[in-house]
Amino acid sequence: MESLSEIGVLAGAGLLAGAVNALAGGGSLISFPALLALGYPSVTATVTNTVALWPGYLGGVLGYRKELSGQRRRSVSFALTSIVGAALGSVLLLVTSEGLFDALVPALIALASVALLLQPVLKARIGRAAESESRGHNRLVYPGVFLGGVYGAYFTGGMGVLLLGILGIFVYDDLQRVNAVRSVLSLTIATAAMAAFALFGPVDWSAVAVMAVASLAGGLLGTRVARMLSPTVLRNVIVAFGLTVAMMLAVA
Numbered sequence: 001m002e003s004l005s006e007i008g009v010l011a012g013a014g015l016l017a018g019a020v021n022a023l024a025g026g027g028s029l030i031s032f033p034a035l036l037a038l039g040y041p042s043v044t045a046t047v048t049n050t051v052a053l054w055p056g057y058l059g060g061v062l063g064y065r066k067e068l069s070g071q072r073r074r075s076v077s078f079a080l081t082s083i084v085g086a087a088l089g090s091v092l093l094l095v096t097s098e099g100l101f102d103a104l105v106p107a108l109i110a111l112a113s114v115a116l117l118l119q120p121v122l123k124a125r126i127g128r129a130a131e132s133e134s135r136g137h138n139r140l141v142y143p144g145v146f147l148g149g150v151y152g153a154y155f156t157g158g159m160g161v162l163l164l165g166i167l168g169i170f171v172y173d174d175l176q177r178v179n180a181v182r183s184v185l186s187l188t189i190a191t192a193a194m195a196a197f198a199l200f201g202p203v204d205w206s207a208v209a210v211m212a213v214a215s216l217a218g219g220l221l222g223t224r225v226a227r228m229l230s231p232t233v234l235r236n237v238i239v240a241f242g243l244t245v246a247m248m249l250a251v252a
Contacts (some may be wrong), residue, residue, distance in 0.1 A: 006038055007210050014211030018056030018218025019225065020241075021160055021186065022063060027053060027218075028157040029109060029245045031211065040204065042102050046093065047201035050156045051194045052211035057187040059219025067180035074137065074171075075181050078145050079188040085149020086192035093154045094200055101155075106250035108151065109158045113242030118165075141170035145185065152186070153193035160186050161242055183223075 013034035017027030028049055035045035061068070068075065093101070144166035152159035164182045171178050197203055 009034055009038060010207055010210040011214045014052060014056070014214030015218040015221075017053055017211075018059060018215035018220075019222035020218075021053065021056050021215075022060035022183065022219045022222025022225075027056065027215075028159065029242055031215075032157045033245065033249070035207065040207070041098060041202075042105065043093070043096070043098055044202045044204060046101075046155060046157070047197040048204045048207050049211075050153075050190055050197055051203050052208040053156065053215045054187075054190050054194050055212045056215030056219035057183065057190045059216045060183040060223055061180075061187050063220055063223025064180035064183050067177045068184065071177065071181055075184045078141070078167075078181065078185055081142050081145045082149035082152075082185050082189050083192050085146040085151075086153040086189040087149075087196070089150040089153030089189075090193050090196035092150070094196070096154075105155065105157070106246045108155045109242055109246040109249065111158075111162070113158065113161060113239050113246065117239045136172050138170040141166065144170060148185065149189050149192075152189040153196075156190070156193070157245075158242055159189065161239075 013031040017031035019027070020030060021027035031053060032045055032049050035049055036042065040048065145163070148159070148163045148166050151162055160182060163185050164179060167178045167182055167185075168175065171181070
């Protein structure tokens with residue numbers, strides 16, 4: 001079992017990660033480096049992180065019940081698409097070598113952050129004709145959500161950031177309501193990946209026990225904070241955080 005100091009680090013990382021995931025995703029950019037700092041191998045760290053943060057994703061969905069009202073059809077159709085991508089991403093992670101995964105991590109985090117940064121520009125260029133669709137979204141959202149599922153299961157870090165970037169481009173709605181759907185997709189992808197990793201992945205269950213409880217508390221707290229932030233502030237804070245972590249891992 002971990003020492004008291006390690007337990008404190010895991011609990012703190014889980015709490016912060018759960019809160020950030022509820023805000024707009026990117027909480028794994030806190031908890032994943034924390035696991036690496038404690039000496040966990042990268043693949044073990046990412047599968048442990050995915051399982052440990054699952055309660056936080058659940059807490060985020062519960063906290064966004066109001067914003068999810070009237071979005072059941074949209075949420076279900078996107079979630080089913082993301083499950084297919086998550087199944088593929090889980091398999092890819094379990095067969096990827098440790099060295100290749102380590103090399104890809106900084107690029108994956110940077111990709112997620114840039115996607116969110118460019119969201120307003122890309123959304124404006126996709127075509128305003130799509131805004132008149134009865135369902136309020138462009139059909140290109142489906143391949144985007146599929147790829148988000150692949151990414152999210154393969155590397156949880158930045159999953160919510162990437163998903164919010166995709167949904168923000170192709171879904172025409174208030175950012176808080178879009179963020180609520182993002183929370184559903186994050187939970188769906190994490191559930192699919194967790195099932196695969198619990199059966200076949202090198203999960204460290206002692207770390208999960210500490211981080212899971214903390215991430216649930218953080219998830220419930222994060223949704224309250226998210227409602228108080230403007231869309232611009234929310235986006236910029238997460239982009240800055242994601243790019244900083246990507247640079248730190250790239251030079252480590």
